[in-house]
Amino acid sequence: MSEVERGAISALLKEDRKYAPPQEFIKQANWDDPQIYKRALEDPEGFWAEMAAAIDWYKKWDKVLEWNLPFAKWFVGAELNVCHNCVDRHLQTWRKNKAAIIWEGEPGDQRVLTYMDLFREVNRCAVALKRLGVQKGDRVALYLGMVPELAIAMLACARIGAPHTVVFGGFSPESLRGRILDSQAKVLITADGAWRRGSIVPLKENSDQALSGTPSIEHVLVVNRTTAREKVPMKDGRDLWWDCEMEKSGAAVLEPERLDSEHPLYILYTSGTTGKPKGLLHTTGGYLVGIHATAHYIFDLKDRDTYWSTADIGWVTGHSYVVYGPLSNGATSLMYEGSPDYPDKDRFWAIIEKYRVNILYTAPTAIRTFMRWGLDYPQRRDLSSLRLMGTVGEPINPEAWVWYRENIGGNRIPVVDTWWQTETGMVLITPLPGLTVLKPGSATFPFPSIEADIVDDNGNSVPWGRGGYLVIKRPWPAMARTIWGDPERWRQQYWSRYPGMYFTGDGAKRDEEGYFWLLGRVDDVVNVAGHRIGTMEVESALVSHPAVAESAVIGINHDIKGQAIAAFVTLRSDYSAGEELMEELRGHVSKKIGAIARPERIFFTAELPKTRSAKIMRRLLRDIAEGRVLGDTTTLADPAVLHSIKQQYEDSEG
Numbered sequence: 001m002s003e004v005e006r007g008a009i010s011a012l013l014k015e016d017r018k019y020a021p022p023q024e025f026i027k028q029a030n031w032d033d034p035q036i037y038k039r040a041l042e043d044p045e046g047f048w049a050e051m052a053a054a055i056d057w058y059k060k061w062d063k064v065l066e067w068n069l070p071f072a073k074w075f076v077g078a079e080l081n082v083c084h085n086c087v088d089r090h091l092q093t094w095r096k097n098k099a100a101i102i103w104e105g106e107p108g109d110q111r112v113l114t115y116m117d118l119f120r121e122v123n124r125c126a127v128a129l130k131r132l133g134v135q136k137g138d139r140v141a142l143y144l145g146m147v148p149e150l151a152i153a154m155l156a157c158a159r160i161g162a163p164h165t166v167v168f169g170g171f172s173p174e175s176l177r178g179r180i181l182d183s184q185a186k187v188l189i190t191a192d193g194a195w196r197r198g199s200i201v202p203l204k205e206n207s208d209q210a211l212s213g214t215p216s217i218e219h220v221l222v223v224n225r226t227t228a229r230e231k232v233p234m235k236d237g238r239d240l241w242w243d244c245e246m247e248k249s250g251a252a253v254l255e256p257e258r259l260d261s262e263h264p265l266y267i268l269y270t271s272g273t274t275g276k277p278k279g280l281l282h283t284t285g286g287y288l289v290g291i292h293a294t295a296h297y298i299f300d301l302k303d304r305d306t307y308w309s310t311a312d313i314g315w316v317t318g319h320s321y322v323v324y325g326p327l328s329n330g331a332t333s334l335m336y337e338g339s340p341d342y343p344d345k346d347r348f349w350a351i352i353e354k355y356r357v358n359i360l361y362t363a364p365t366a367i368r369t370f371m372r373w374g375l376d377y378p379q380r381r382d383l384s385s386l387r388l389m390g391t392v393g394e395p396i397n398p399e400a401w402v403w404y405r406e407n408i409g410g411n412r413i414p415v416v417d418t419w420w421q422t423e424t425g426m427v428l429i430t431p432l433p434g435l436t437v438l439k440p441g442s443a444t445f446p447f448p449s450i451e452a453d454i455v456d457d458n459g460n461s462v463p464w465g466r467g468g469y470l471v472i473k474r475p476w477p478a479m480a481r482t483i484w485g486d487p488e489r490w491r492q493q494y495w496s497r498y499p500g501m502y503f504t505g506d507g508a509k510r511d512e513e514g515y516f517w518l519l520g521r522v523d524d525v526v527n528v529a530g531h532r533i534g535t536m537e538v539e540s541a542l543v544s545h546p547a548v549a550e551s552a553v554i555g556i557n558h559d560i561k562g563q564a565i566a567a568f569v570t571l572r573s574d575y576s577a578g579e580e581l582m583e584e585l586r587g588h589v590s591k592k593i594g595a596i597a598r599p600e601r602i603f604f605t606a607e608l609p610k611t612r613s614a615k616i617m618r619r620l621l622r623d624i625a626e627g628r629v630l631g632d633t634t635t636l637a638d639p640a641v642l643h644s645i646k647q648q649y650e651d652s653e654g
């Protein structure tokens, strides 16, 4: 019997609540035919060829898929341009003067770019890039805050066939340098700064530091956002102001390049199990078809919608579902520059009220934060424009899901929990909001045509009701094609553990009705006395206690059981830490999951260490718990949090 089978991963929360799609939603849903699942699984290539009809092609494909495991080619032989599909083609329709991007700056300034405006700006940027010597195939690095220039620059790169690599504005100079070195980018586009919680993130200063020792960079284009121009040091011959260069381009229009379907669209770096980030390469035809279809059917996009994904464009969600997916659908995509608590903790709700946002896509961590802040903030605002909400990025505990549905969604609209990865490019496991009966905390079912499975250590499917490793058994169009410059690592990392299957690195289980439940990264699974327990399960149990705002669970070494569970817990404002509560929480977890999941140790802390993309860094908590020197903390949103947790931990240890 494999470890997974033996394990108690199946000791899961019982979740019996179910929510069928409301009738009014079904009536207008982009997809209401359940036959789609069967049809798409029987003929996945036919299904994607059908989806591809929504895209403009200069030349049609000879073959839908060419699969030389682990290297895929989709829409082989076809030619298209992503920028044409996201911008130009809408000018032929009434959407010409429709808002493409509605942007709100943190200080409260706004900009609305119609598709026509976007066309003009993208062309000027493309012309400027060409003037600076950027050729088809050259890489361009983008290190910006959430400003429209970021989307404009991405589309301009796509227009000329120069793959971009967006580096999240919260990354350090060193991380930026590493990515520039790996991608050998020729031009960097940055800004003097970005607004975050009322202060300035010094992007230009960081860039200057990063650019020592990056010989590939010939020019830096600098967007003027936060600082008086004369105060920004510009390096002669290298640095140029974005707006001056745009002006120089005048009204020039540059025809989009006719690009091969497999031409690289972008490289996006993500951390793996090793220290060195991997540059996942996404290409043109398959990627666009995949994100166009998923955006259309999962977010049920309609022309009347104002759609808002709160993700930063520095992450894959921003690429696929702030920029390319919505714009290729001709949607209105809202972008917000800043922090959710600036100037007050109701900023998100204020934005929804102000623009009458219809579709909201955000992260579970954000939702749990809002829960902690309390109901007063959402209740101040009119959220009745919302008709659909989504989550992404981490497993969502049922309590947070229900809270979101009730308090933000007014108990009346679907909530889609979407599972995917930087590597997958598009959502793979998700409800279809007009079809799927939802269960809080479950991402429900694979998107039509996606063959997902859950396997044990030996790669055998586990029966429903059991936990294991999530794998994908067939290629899908928006999948990454390789790791930039390291195809061997692509094979090694994702395709070698189970022959013929894509290994996601996530644990999952299917319940008795076939619903998928994501259990977090398998490196976040704790093995207690031979029983595997998803840290997420324990967290979810803890968070379902009224005292708990958020929790992070890790495995700690244990003499007898091998590993034991330690929980770091932050409390809601009206509760205080103490022995009694600790015992109560232990009992609560035992009750929810079973005695094997009972936390050995509970630590109350004021905050949890999170990355800037809001993922809890359990690895660092393990370091603290096991008395190790703290590992790399540079990706933390606030490294100080960690030291205060360490202090509190050590104090509690006596």
Ligand code: WTA
Pocket: 270, 315, 316, 317, 391, 392, 393, 394, 395, 396, 417, 418, 419, 420, 421, 422, 423, 443, 504, 505, 506, 518, 519, 520, 521
């Ligand atoms: C996790 C983000 C549970 C998962 C799009 C995955 C999720 C990793 C979900 C990828 C979800 C993402 N439920 N877990 N709905 N969505 N994850 O590359 O562990 O930043 O492997 O892509 O996030 O993170 P990435």
